[in-house]
Amino acid sequence: MLNCIRVLVPLILFSSCATIFGGKYNSIVIGKKAGTDAHFSVDGKLIGTGPGKYKFKKGEILPGSIIEVESSRGDLLLDTVEMRAHPVYLAGDFLLLGLGLIVDVPTGNIYRPYPRKFFKKDEKE
Numbered sequence: 001m002l003n004c005i006r007v008l009v010p011l012i013l014f015s016s017c018a019t020i021f022g023g024k025y026n027s028i029v030i031g032k033k034a035g036t037d038a039h040f041s042v043d044g045k046l047i048g049t050g051p052g053k054y055k056f057k058k059g060e061i062l063p064g065s066i067i068e069v070e071s072s073r074g075d076l077l078l079d080t081v082e083m084r085a086h087p088v089y090l091a092g093d094f095l096l097l098g099l100g101l102i103v104d105v106p107t108g109n110i111y112r113p114y115p116r117k118f119f120k121k122d123e124k125e
Contacts, residue, residue: 025055026113028067031120035072038119042067051119061113069118077118083111 030040032051040047043065065081089110093100104110
C-alpha cells in the first residue's frame, strides 16, 4: 500500500507538465535583424518597438491572431498564429500515463503560439 502511494502521489502532482512547468505566459521573440525601430503588433494593437522577447498572458494570443512586424528597413512581415502542442510537455504527459492530458489539453496550457521567432534567421546573438 505504501509503495502504491509513493507512485501515485508524484504522478498526480506532476501529471500535467504544461500546467505546472509552462508558466502563465507565452512569448514571441523579435530578433535584432528587425532593427531598433521595428514595430511589433498583434491583431492591429501595437505591442512594442525594437527587438526583444515579448510576453503575453496565456489566452491573449489566439489561433488566427495576426502578427505584424515592420522592420526599420521597411520590411513588413505578416503572419497568422497557429497554436501547436509543445512537444516536451506532450512527451511528459504521455510518459506519465497520459494523465496530464486530462488537464493540459482542455485548459490550453499545452499549446504555444507558432511561429514564435521573427527576424532571427541566420542571426548570431
